[in-house]
Amino acid sequence: MSNEVKTKFPITWCPGCSNFVLLSSIEKALKNLITKGTPIEEFTMTTGIGCHGKIYDYLGISGIYGLHGRAIPNAIGIKLANQNLKVLTFVGDGDTYSEGMSHFIHACRLNPDMTIFVHDNQIFALTTGQNTPTTEKSKKTKSTPLIRPFPINPIKLALVSGASFVARINALDMKNSPGIIEKAINHRGLSFVEIIQPCVVLHDTRTFLKNSYQLEDNELENSDIAMKKADEFDYNNDNAKMPLGIFYKKEREILSDLYPQIKKSDGKAMWEIKRKVNIEELL
Numbered sequence: 001m002s003n004e005v006k007t008k009f010p011i012t013w014c015p016g017c018s019n020f021v022l023l024s025s026i027e028k029a030l031k032n033l034i035t036k037g038t039p040i041e042e043f044t045m046t047t048g049i050g051c052h053g054k055i056y057d058y059l060g061i062s063g064i065y066g067l068h069g070r071a072i073p074n075a076i077g078i079k080l081a082n083q084n085l086k087v088l089t090f091v092g093d094g095d096t097y098s099e100g101m102s103h104f105i106h107a108c109r110l111n112p113d114m115t116i117f118v119h120d121n122q123i124f125a126l127t128t129g130q131n132t133p134t135t136e137k138s139k140k141t142k143s144t145p146l147i148r149p150f151p152i153n154p155i156k157l158a159l160v161s162g163a164s165f166v167a168r169i170n171a172l173d174m175k176n177s178p179g180i181i182e183k184a185i186n187h188r189g190l191s192f193v194e195i196i197q198p199c200v201v202l203h204d205t206r207t208f209l210k211n212s213y214q215l216e217d218n219e220l221e222n223s224d225i226a227m228k229k230a231d232e233f234d235y236n237n238d239n240a241k242m243p244l245g246i247f248y249k250k251e252r253e254i255l256s257d258l259y260p261q262i263k264k265s266d267g268k269a270m271w272e273i274k275r276k277v278n279i280e281e282l283l
Contacts, residue, residue, distance in 0.1 A: 069099025
């Protein structure tokens with residue numbers, strides 16, 4: 001079984017981009033999972049539009065590019081169609097928390113068995129520097145020269161929306177990130193991994209990481225503790241503490257559990273099943 005997950009496409013991210021390090025962490029996590037028995041053919045991905053979306057070219061797994069803000073519903077559809085796949089979604093703070101906000105909230109609520117990786121550089125980088133919902137209030141951007149709204153807190157949003165696995169990693173941290181990525185992919189349910197990913201060209205947020213620390217893996221099923229930890233960093237103050245690691249992890253009913261067709265599929269993909277629907281069973 002091959003565990004080679006790299007492609008030969010030339011990488012076109014900007015020199016110094018933290019995505020280079022993040023890509024190495026993702027490759028390491030995937031290689032570990034493949035070595036432990038998951039065939040590379042069982043991984044698939046969807047991506048949004050943005051700098052993060054280029055990862056589609058560099059990982060040798062199947063998938064599709066989505067429209068801006070629509071990578072999450074594409075991933076849900078793939079997972080419902082084939083329960084055997086491990087579905088990874090790579091999106092940015094711009095397309096997830098702006099155009100894709102409703103998809104993100106409902107994915108957390110419905111708890112499909114998939115993983116959402118949000119590359120959060122707190123800026124629309126591909127379009128050269130517009131405000132996103134996580135841009136700090138003090139940041140003047142092309143789209144907010146005068147009025148600068150307060151940023152949202154995606155960790156708190158994921159928690160209150162029902163995500164069953166919530167974590168934050170530093171894109172530049174190759175020591176801790178691969179293990180958290182692997183745990184997120186293995187979790188049964190909606191895993192949300194926020195990636196603090198500084199854009200050294202348009203928005204260098206490395207100052208936000210100066211007071212970061214690693215969370216301990218205990219009391220992960222306590223949502224109150226998770227919310228208190230999430231409150232420590234508000235995306236607006238580079239002097240605040242920033243917790244990194246797993247905030248919350250608790251298994252609950254996943255989306256596919258609600259579908260009688262999937263329950264009776266015996267592990268088959270939906271297109272392999274002869275579709276005889278008893279309407280009375282659905283009422």
